[in-house]
Amino acid sequence: MGKSKKRQVVNKENLIDINKKKCIGCTACAINCTDITGISVLKSTQEGKSTVVPKMGTFEETGCIYCGQCTLICPTTAITARNDIEKVEKELGNGKYMVAFAAPALKATLGEEFNLPIGSNVEGKVQASARKLGFEKVFDTDFGADVTVIEEGTELIKRLSRKENLPMFTSCCSSWVRYVEIFRPELINNLSTCKSPQQIMGASIKTYFANKFKILPENIYVVSIKPCTSKKYEAERDEMGREGYKDIDTVLTVREYGELLRSKGIDITALPSEPSDSMLGEYTGAGVIFGLSSGVMEATLRTVAYYLNDDISKIEKIQYSKIDGTKNSKEAEVIIGSQLMKVAVISGLSDVEVFLKDDKWKEYTFVEVMSCPGGCINGGGTPRVIRKSEIIEKKCIACGTCIDNCPVGAISFNKNGYAEVSQMQCVGCTLCSKLCRTSAPKINVYDKGTQEKLTKNYIDLRKNVLRNIDEKSQKKVSVENKEVKEMYDNYIGNPDEERARLLFHTQYKDRSSELKINKRTCRGKKRRR
Known part of the structure; x- marks a missing residue:
């Protein structure tokens, strides 16, 4: 009897799918998950062939925050988000x-x-x-981002006046909110209650x-x-x-x-470009920069400065410094009105636990957190980029580790006895760069349209688009959005009051019970104290 055509080859869950037939076992998804989120949802396994599975049975039970960075790095599209x-x-x-x-x-x-x-x-x-x-x-x-800014800015001013639930953490990143509810429920009261745009x-x-x-x-x-x-x-x-x-x-x-x-x-x-429809279509430069890391912080502080009758232009000149021990996060101090604010911008959740490692985080006023490095312009649903590995020969020690582990056999010894990558065969899984002890493999990114190797970081190229739109915007502050003002005047009322709270604010819950915890993990031990 032949095999049934209905044989299930996809381990399908609600939001993330793994097609084991397409998986080449490179573990790029698992490595990316660990590097970026610090959660480490996936593990390598041998189920007939080398593939990956959630560590605790399902994505939900392992604490997946659904950021989709695993789907962004997968070179064969074996791991994908649900298609709707x-x-x-x-x-x-x-x-x-x-x-x-x-x-x-x-x-x-x-x-x-x-x-x-x-x-x-x-x-x-x-x-x-x-x-x-x-x-x-x-x-x-x-x-919606302009509305978020108005609600969040108002909420921050109220918390400052009451000196309660500070620092206030942003809540526009749904992966970050899920992270707090599962792994850091003690921070729930510090999250802004404002819904995402x-x-x-x-x-x-x-x-x-x-x-x-x-x-x-x-x-x-x-x-x-x-x-x-x-x-x-x-x-x-x-x-x-x-x-x-x-x-x-x-x-x-x-x-x-x-x-x-x-x-x-x-x-x-x-197609020629067309404007949005009116009534809910106008937006300011502040709304546009929500798409990049530090944009939510800057947009909100512009409105806070407006409300406190301070100079908005100085918000664009904030001097950030790197937060010690983090990969992509930064901090600054800014005076708005007579209020000194210590602020932080965290890009990538692996930096969160570094930020929270001691009580110093309580010294901050306002903290922006985005799960994806660079912000939404590098989100899990954005276009995939072409990656290819290149071996820097002078760094290669000819150990053969990259050759032995390349899942597609794209690396071999060259005539000089050192590792060399076949560009035609390389799928850009990046595994060689993770395994090499001398950092000999270099991962290049190529433009899909021009096929040319990029000389600038692709995330920065995307960021610049939004920055340029903001710079050219006549309206820089969310409260200047005429259509937003009309909505408040004619329907909502005042920000962060009765109808605004009903429609634009929310509550969070402790979801830590949804997590199946491996007792050997540090996070598991910490949660049981």
């Missing part, structure tokens, strides 16, 4: 009032899905392409917008286009909706949105 394109396709022809909005990071990343050079500004292309797909209204999450957009559309246009919220289908995989998780949290409906119906990553457009024959390079 079919859900959107179904609803586009189903009679619902279709609304889409896109994160600031799309302006700096979507072009790569259509082979534009990394660092291309495609502002306005989501609006044009989404309308081609059949969406009735198209907005920018940047509007995504959820504020969803709440605004299904209340303020729905009320204005006399549409039942349940008849509106909201699609959020994000650089982040954990936004799928955030949208499904129980508290993110009301009266039986969710504020966000489906989240698509940048990669998914690019795939959807290509499947419909829509090429953004052939």
Whole structure:
């Protein structure tokens, strides 16, 4: 009897999938997870072949924060985030009032899905392409970011006046929020209660917008286009909706949105840029920089300075210094009004535990945390970059470790007796660079469109797009957003008060009981004290 065609080859979970048939056992996903998050969700295993599995049985039980960095590094796309394109396709022809909005990071990343050079500004292309797909209204999450800034800035000022729950940690990164709930529930009261820009957009559309246009919220289908995989998780949290409906119906990553457009024959390079629809479409430079590490900090402090009648321009000149022991994090002191604030920007969750190692973290006023290094412009749902290894011969000691462990046989000894990489065979798993004791392998990044080796960090190229938009913006402070002001005047009332708290704020819960803990781990011991 032949093998059944229904044989399951995918270990499918709610948000992250591992296709063991495509896995080459390079463990790039597991290494990236450990390096970036410090959690170490995955382990190598031999199940017929070398592959990876969650350490404690499932992603959820191991404490996965769904940041998707594992999916970003995988050279064979064996590990992926749940694909929700079919859900959107179904609803586009189903009679619902279709609304889409896109994160600031799309302006700096979507072009790569259509082979534009990394660092291309495609502002306005989501609006044009989404309308081609059949969406009735198209907005920018940047509007929601401006609202987040106003709510968060107001909340910070109140906490400062009351001297309570300081430092205040940002809450816009859903992976960071999940990390706190699972691994650091003692910090829950320090999290800002403000929802993320995504959820504020969803709440605004299904209340303020729905009320204005006399549409039942349940008849509106909201699609959020994000650089982040954990936004799928955030949208499904129980508290993110009301009266039986969710504020966000489906989240698509940048990669998914690019795939959807290509499947419909829509090429953004052939479309002129279009503006967002009015009412929830205006945004300031402060809303745009939410997409990069330190942007949330800067945007919020601009509004705090505005409220305290201080010079906003000095916020753009904050002198940061590196936080000792961290990879990508920094700190600074700034005086706003008469208030001295010690602030920190943490990029990558592996730096969090370094930051929290003693009670010095309690000396800070405001702390921004983003799970992905560089911020949302390097989120788990952004376009994958091409990586290739190159061996620096003078550093090679001819031990053969990289040759023995290369999962695709791309490395061999050259005529001089040293390791050499076949560029044609290399898949960019980066394993050789992790194993080499002399750092002989160098990982180069190539532009998918031009096929040229990058001379600048691809994350910086993406960041520059958002920075340039901010620099050219006439409005730099979120409170200057006219459409946001109209929403507060006509529907919400004052920031961080009754209706604002109902729609734009949330609560968190201790989720540590969801975690299956290996008693041998340090984190496990710490939690049992």
